[in-house]
Amino acid sequence: MILLSLNETRAFAHKASCGAGYRWGVAEEAAMATEWLARRGIDGLGILAAWLEHRSRMGSGPAACPIETGIAFCDLPPASPRALGTVAAPVLLLPFVDALAARTGRRPGLAAPGGEWLAPPELMGRGPRGVQIVLLADGAPPDLPVRDARVGVAARDLATLEAFARETTVPLSAHSRGDAGAGLLDND
């Protein structure tokens, strides 16, 4: 278990998401979502690692991507309840719901098709296969509180994310090593 800072969490989530094929601006949202969860004591990087791995193996679908789903309802806030379909790794939707609340000044929340609010523990239990979610525009129960303590991330999850993050960097060549700036004589 390693304790990462929020800054490291966000930067790492961004690089891994880019490496996994999300475009830069979408990866920014994925990173924001991951950090949001970590600030509230939820292992966002672990959830992201599982989702990116599943997505890279199975492709998109049948369950909807939580990042793209969250982006869609934040960019164009729905005025009435909206069925989001079956969304994978749905706990990643929570940060977007919070962002939507800030946008609209209301208290939107996630519910099952029958209308019962879905609490974070219920969302936590749902992995890539996803769960049917409806976004309700107002009346959600209180949010998760921000915590002081850092969340531990499993070494295995870090390795998964690192492998994706490596896809964003350029491997060494003699040419590139010589060109980072410092001259031959560093000492004087």
Add this chain to the structure above:
Amino acid sequence: MTGPDRACRPAALREPDRVMRLSRLGSAHPTRLSFLRQFLRRMKREGWRFDRTLWQVDENGEGRACYRLKGPERCYTLVAFARDLPAGMRSDRVIATAWDATFALFDGEPGEQDLVRLAANVPLQEAGRLSPRELTLSRANRSVRLFEHVVDRLAAGRQPDRAALDEVGYLMRTTAVYGSGKFGAADRVAYAGRPELAAPFQAEMMSVWLIRAFTIDLAEHMAQVRGGGVAVGLAPDLRRWLGVGNSTGLGMAPFLVRHPGLLNNWVLARETALARVRDLPSATPERIAAFRETIATAIVNSETWRSAHPVQQAKLADLRRDLARIAERTEEAWPMRRPWDALWQWGEGALGEEGQEALLAALLEPHGEVVDDLGDAMAVDESAIFPIDGTMTVERTRALIARHYGWAGRFDFDDPSQTALFWYVSEEKLEPRLGDRRAEAGAEREQPLGIARAVMELDAALSTRDPAESLGAALATLPQHRHTARRVQFAAGRPYAEIRDNLLAADMLPIDILRMKLAFFGASRFDPRSDRWVRISLFQNEDAPDDLGSAEGG
């Protein structure tokens, strides 16, 4: 330009299209709003106290030391680890694995267990881990020639040559100062609420200031070891003259592009300060005297400011010429009304960019009561990302682009010289680097720092859409433009958020970006070693920690 009522109208902020060009960024001078100056003012104003709480360094220069700063509510301790580094291992590159000295700034006073933990991690730098009790991680190498000269002289009971000190300006230079949660250190959000750490880079400034004390202590210690009873300490005026060096390459360059909110706030504060001074109805004799003294000091500094880089040498020649002209101009009688504005307007016509930016700094210098509060407006809360307003129409988005990114339209991106470079991150040590698009592999993993090109591409993509379509709907099918769209919306209310130049152009000089950031830090002696690497000095000729009272007393 001049009209009958011109003298009565308040000074406008300078146009972003002028201020945010690379060549002007590359002529930036430190001002009293710099983070270093803000830090020093607070130390004095709040009566912070300093003492060295631990010194366990042996005759080889190896060991550990602690330096404590005590404020009204909190204290901080720089923990230093020194080693006797074999010369062949010394390198300023990020890929270095060992250093003459390594440091962490501890939040409070470390106990023995903390020191043991830090000893196991801090000397490893990026390969170690910090905890939320540490605010910064840094390392420094000796400036070998000067360090040797100083130790040698002091050991023999003599003072070092002033000329030798002028040549380099520091005993050791840091090659990185990491904060903001890197390598496990405390996140900025955890401490930004503390007044002493609210302004940008205050923890880093504090760390470097304490490192300065360490560098002098180490030299005096080694002199003592070598010379015994004959050895003397460094004379006060020479102590003051030594700063801490810093060696920076491309690693710092992407920062200004990645943090448009910060860049805007820094520049806005500075430009607002300039406008306030220009608007002053008159000039007191004290402030005129202070201004003249500032120019005289700047002239002296420009004479000791050295660089081997031809671009910088040319700029220094311009600067010296312009400072002389300012001195000459201000010997004459000052206008009765709006004299500072009259001087500024003269400067805009008569001086080059270096001279204008130096004049700006000199205009702010005597006017602390007028401008210092602007220092509080330079930080940004970066904990949330800027949300995209997807309800904005395509037409409105394009209007924003036309209004705020018209400057980007002057580049011809079909011309290969305009896309000659690409920014990337190396796998090896996660270093930002600059590649030649036509000569090197890796452009497919390009970092999006070419904002001008990206905005033009976004505009081209939007031009094929229905103008009434929502941006949200458009971006759903154009995810590759999402980050650019966010930037466009973000920049709309922030006039100085963008560097208004093409960062992919063949003739782009990264040192122009570095100089801007380092000027806001408060760095002096900007000395480019190449187009991509620079040496500077921090705290040179400024007060030192032991100019404060001792922490032990209270």
